[in-house]
Each structure stands twice: as C-alpha cells, then as structure tokens.
Amino acid sequence: MSRANGTPYAPHTDEETEAMLAAIGVADEESLFDIPDPVAFDGDFGIDGRTEREIRDECARIFARNDDLTEFLGRGHYGHYVPSVVDHLADRAEFLTSYTQYQPEVSQGFLQALFEYQSMLVELTGLDVANCSMYDAATALGEAATLADRVRSASGDVVLVPEQLREGKRAVLENYCDGADLRVETYPMADGTADVDALADRAGDDVVMVYAESPTVRGCIEARLAAVGEIADETDALFTLGSDVVALSVLESPAEVGADVVVGESGALGLPTAYGMGLGIFACRDDFLRQVPGRLVGASEERAPPEAARDGGGDAADAGGTRAYTLTLQTREQHIRKERATSNICTNQAWVALRAAIHAATLGPDGLVDLANDCVREAAALADRIDDLSGAAAPVHDRHHFREFAVRVDQPAEAIAAELEAEGFAVHAIGEHLLQVCVTDLNAGKTDALVEALEGVL
C-alpha cells in the first residue's frame, strides 16, 4: 500500500487509483480532464504544502502580531462571554459538517434546533415569523428594504434611516437599494435618538420604509419607538426596527411598538468577538410570510406510509402523524423561483444560529435579562466615572444607554484614542472630539484601568 504525494484528505492508495482508472477504462487521471491546451494551467501556484503543526505555528505567529489590547469597542459588533458548553455542543461534527436540510428525514436534529432558534426570536420580537438567519445585521437591513419595495404598492422609492447609523451598515443598505431603484435618505436625530417631529415632517407617500434602531449605534435606547411606528403606519411605510438579541430581552417588544420587521444581530450570543462575523436577524409580521427572504423551518408530520410497503413492517408503520420538521415555503427561494425569488441568499449562518440558540438556552430567560440589565448598569456606571474626569463629559446624550455611550473630550479624539491604544486600550474615535466606549461582561472588570488610563491622557 502506498500513496503518492497529494491531498492528505483523499484515501486512495496508488493501487486503488490504478484499479479505479482501469474500471473507468483510462490510462491516467490526466485523461479524465477535458480542458483544451490554450486554457490549461501547469499547476504552479507557488504554494508549498505544510504540515498541520507548521500551519498552526505559522498562524499563531501571525495572530500574535495583533496587539494585546483590552477592547471597549462595539458599534454593532459585541463580545459577551460564550459558555464552554456552546463550543462543545455546536462543534459536534453531526452539526458542523452537515449542510442545508434538503433531506429532512436525516436532518431532523438541525431542523429542530433552527425551529427552536426561530421560536426564540418570535418571543423576543413578538412578531409571528422569524427566518433561520441572514448573514448579519447590515445585509438583513438590506433585505428588509427590498421586502418593503415588494410589499408596499405605493409609488415611493425612499428608505428613511437615522442620521446616526453605522457607515458600513448604510453602505450595505445602499447596495441592496441600488438594484431595487430605492434611495436612502436620513432623518435627523435629537440628542442621540430619532427626532420624531422632524421625521413626521419628512414622512410621506414617497417613503417605503422607515428604519430606527434601539439601541442606536451610539448605544442610546429609543424612547419614542411607538411614535416612529405610527408615523410609518400613517404613510403606509414599512417600519423596520434594528436591535440585537440581548437588548431585545429587556427592551420594549417590537410588536408592541408597531414594528413590521425586526432586523439586527443575534451574534451577540453564541459568537465571541469575531472581527465582525455576525448573525442577521430577520423577523416580520405574518402578512409578509410569503415575501420573507431566506430559509424557514416549519413543523409538519411524518406522512403515514402505505402499510403494505414497509420492508420491516412493525413499529415504523405506526410512525404516521408524529411531528417532524422541514424547510418550508421554498417556492420563495432562488433554487425554485430563480429571478423572481424573494432573495438570492442560499448559504446562510445556520451554525451561528445554532450557537446563539444554545447560548440562549444556557442562560435561560433569567440569565438573559441579567446580562441585558448589566449592559445598562455597567454603561451608566462607567459613563459616570468618565464624566468625573476633567476634560471629558459622558454620556454625551441625555438618554438611557445599552452597553455603550459617546464621550465628549476637550482634546482631539483621534489623539486620545491613539494614546489609549499605547496604554493597552481600544476605544472608538467617532468625531473630532467624540469617543465611544462599550462595556460588556468581558471588559467590565477592566473599567478601573480604563478610567485610570483615560485620566492620564486627557
């Protein structure tokens, strides 16, 4: 038995390869390729294959070049402690190495986990329908805009978003709007939250969707979401609310404030800080069920099989009627509806949804509410302490905050952020004299050190 140099992940011995070639009736592997010479490639990429150990060392060396900073960063991407049980269960190969559940009879496990994830989001949003994932909050917002375009028969083409919105999120939204001939416009904010009067003035027949966030990109909790919802409703615009899975555990229920669609991040659970990798929420009212983008898992039953045909007879014949899960309403999707699909999404973030669901189950409602309450308390406490420093005022906005808040500094913000970085801390510089600081359970123990460092550089 021998194996030529090649991929370590193919089991063929040379003898097997020969036998298989003989069975096919060709002399060598090359004969199986039908690539004309002018476009054939000689295989020289210049990539040296390395051993596992070499690659682990190499990547560890590369990643060690990231500075070891204590991050007080948020603005849409959040790290909370992820319990070990999440990794250990989600990493089970039966989950990790499976794919989309095209054969539901052998995929009941993942389907049920996704059904449970959808159900958790139904509870958190109060809306009837939640899909089993989008890529991230930004792409989910883009999908919401195209949904608004489809379900609103009004001749409008404007998507209204808050003036303070993460730039990257707006850039993604613009790309989804581009193809639907929608335009993105902003409405003003008053002290960190929606300026409802200005929004009411701006609203009109040309608006297909009004978007608001709570918490906002600066961590402010919106106090007048119901008013935003009413403005949207009066002009027959879709009201889309952005939030995240932890904040939703305690903030006003989106359904109660009139949200038609909820988008945002579920990756705040289940994922560590991951350089921006996320998990998009998409939930909506029942009315839009057949316009939902992405995959939906539904409950169904095992079909009662014809008894005579059972190869073993017996127990399985009693199976009819037992609940089972399946991907459903697939006629919305690209593999069936093609250019008339509700979205082009195929591969999604299912495994991240599994992780978020396990994390939520591990916390339970008590743990989730505690985690969320800490996001409010820790932010308020840290803002207070920063406000006591001379040369800084926090929070900039006179609002309740969730995880993060803006800080006004007398000196240039960029310079202060750079000096803090030299001291081992990362914060956002969001304006000439504005910093933003985010505190979660991961860095709450380091706030003393941050305040001390900040005092030193102010």
Added chain:
Amino acid sequence: MIHDQANYEREGEHVREPLLSEKGQETVDVREDSPLPDDLTREELTLPNPSEPETARHYTRLSQMNWAIDSGPYPLGSCTMKYNPKFTEDVAADPNAAIHPDRSARSAQGNLELQYRLQEVLADIGGMDAVTLQPPAGAAGELTGILVAKAYHEHHGNDRSEVVIPASAHGTNFATAATAGYDVVELPSGEDGRVDLEALEAAVGDETAALMLTNPNTVGLFERDITEIADIVHDAGGLLYYDGANLNALLGRGRPGDMGFDVMHYNVHKTFATPHGGGGPGAGPVGVVDELAPFLPSPRVRETNGGKGYERFEPEHTIGKVHGFTGNWLVLIKAYAYVARLGDEGLADAAAKAVLNANYLAERIDLDVPFGPFHHEFAATAGDRDAADVAKRMLDFGVHPPTTKWPEMVPEAMLTEPTEIEGQSSLDDLAAAFNLAYADTDEALDAAPNRTAASRIDQVGAARNPRLSWQALGEE
C-alpha cells in the same frame, strides 16, 4: 449496507426529542429588577430554562438525528461536501485572532497579514489580479461581482440592462442578477449540454452587462469553447463572470483568469473545505482582473513598507460594502489553513481525485448519465423512476443521496458529486445504494425512508399550514 438513524420509542410509540419549550419554560418579570423605566422595557420574557446537563443531552440527541460528512457519503451535486480538516478549527479558535473589526490597522497587523495572504493565494488560484474577502457566502459573492461589473459599466458611461445566464445555472445566478437590478436573459443549453455559440451570439448585445458562467457547468462538462465564449461576450462589451461553485474540478489544471473571465467568486466552504455548518456560514471572496479592481468593496488590505506591514485601503471607485464588517472571518481563517496544508500538489491532487471518483462512481451505477465527459460531478437520470423517491430510498442504505431533479436539462436528474474524500470501497457502497434504490419496487420507493429518524415528511402540509415556531404549535 443498512443504516439506522437515532430513534426513540416509548411503549411502542415513536417519540421525538421534545422541543426545549416542551421541557419547561420560565417567565421572568423584566421590570422587577430593571435599571430602566417601565416605558422602555417589556413586561416579561418567556423562554426555556434547561439546566446545562439537560441542554447537553438535548443537543446531543438532536445531533444524533443529523446526517453529516463525518457520518458518511454526502454526494450533493454542486455542494462539494468535502471532509473538513479538524485542525483548521483549532487554527481559527486562536483567541488572538478574535478581535473587534474597528481595531486600528496598527493594532491589528496579524489579522491584516492573514487577510492579505489569503487575498494573494486566492488570486493565484483563480488567475485573478485582486481579491476581496468581504462577501459572506457564494450568493453574496455573486452579488458583489455583479455590482462591481455594474459599477464598471456605469463608470464608463455605459449603462446596460441585461445579464445572460445559461438555463442550467444555479438559481442564485438568476436571483443575484435580479437583486442587482438586471433583466435576466436565459440561454438555452446546447444539445451537447454546453453553451451553444450561436445561441450565445443571439443572446448578447449592447445591453449585456455580463454572462454568468459555471465551468465546468452544472452537469460537470467543461465549456471547451470558453475562448470563443469570452470573445463573444467581450466583443459585445460585456464582462465574463465565473461562478466558483465548481472550482474544485479545476484546481491546478485551469484558472478562470486564463480562460478570459473578468470576475469570479470562490466558495470557500466548497473548494477549500470549510464546514458547511448545517447551511452556513460560508464565505464567497471575489476576484477580479486589474480593470475591475478599483470597484471592489472597501476596505481591502495591502502591504506597506515593502511587506513590513499591512494597511486597509479604499479602492478608488469602490461599490462600498457588502457585509457590515469584514465578512465571515472565522471561515476565512479555515480556508487559509486548508490551502496551506494542501499546497500545489495537494490542490491538483484534490481535483484529480474528485474527477476520478465521479467517473468511477458513474461507471458503477446502473443509471444512465446522458452528458459527458464530465469532471467532478455528473447528472445521472432516474429515467422513468421518480428521482426524489429514489433519493429517499437511498437514505436507508447509509448514504446521503445526490441533489435531485436539477438541473432540468436531465430528466429526473440525480446530480452527484462524491468529492475526493471517498475511497473505492466507499464509492462501491454508494453505487450499491444507487442501484438497490433504483431497482426497488414502486411501493418500496413510495414508503421510503424507513430507517431514518423521521419517515417521509409531509411537505405539502408544511407549506399549506405553516407552523414556524413553538408558539404557532401552541395555538393549535
């Protein structure tokens, strides 16, 4: 081979693992201990509250009811279900890599270096000049590529309205073109299963922004006339888009850039063996030729100081962003590790064994394969049998069936892609499953599957009466 999947019975009754909600929920009064005023909070929250041991058992039982690559053959055509090397998980789990995307470039040199290295290897593998890692999936890569093409045309004052797509293409191609605001022109397949040059000539024109092409195509055939195809599209002022779903067949033997493609996406969860995760996350980096590089999403990463450091930069005419941050970072790390493990020889061998396996399996099955010579995948026809029923019966024999009833140019298609990871004996088992199911009685096919965690599921009822949450079940 017969395979029984996990099943539970109590007193002769088939019982399924209960929903978490059925195991017990708890309602918490949110306002009781809230630091927020009542008008900002919800009243209560009701969710399951399992203990950790219960949670562990619940998800372990669910996992036992789930087929995966590590369970056995998973030859889903066009999905490239390769083995996912375990060490790549450990590489990606490095806590030093788990930083926030808003870090300054100065403090994130490690991540930027890996991004840069991956951009470079992917460019080499595709024969492209510049790569973005931002798209979080294949379809997101398609949208990125088509938006780049659109921006390129618009930049040259050349608005075009159509994207041409072969009838046999992935559904995502059509949906992507529509999402980008293009009309779709569907190109019928030629009699030999490939692009018909005359039909292509007729389909392209002044309105053609791009032709989206999969090569080898979705029945595994290499588009031999690719040079002529590229000329026709380019002469009309259009761009040639490469759908990377089938790149595994070409590794080391052909590069899209050398064939005249201007823009392509890579499915790293297919070609570069990152886990499919039950549906995702994947990643869909996009490569382009020099002319299109200024339009790529922002930021990209480049070297500074002759390779001593790395920085982010905004391409001159960037389309902006296609993901809120940097894409599916943890997946990208795994792809880098896989490519590094294989190197030139391993990559070329992966393609060779993938093509060998498809051809060997096709030789061993009793079903006809109408189109050839195919590469890494083939579309067998179930003839007068229902392909979906044959597939259900295959589940009883310890394999996952192929993709069924697609592409439509093969009647009752069973699109099969064994990938390089199966050995001869495994392929023989797979062939046996095909042949036993294909030859079975109508009654047996109709009753299948019998040995799976669930027997045949009522799909029509699921769609007619949608119950999408445990709350909906509770209302019944």
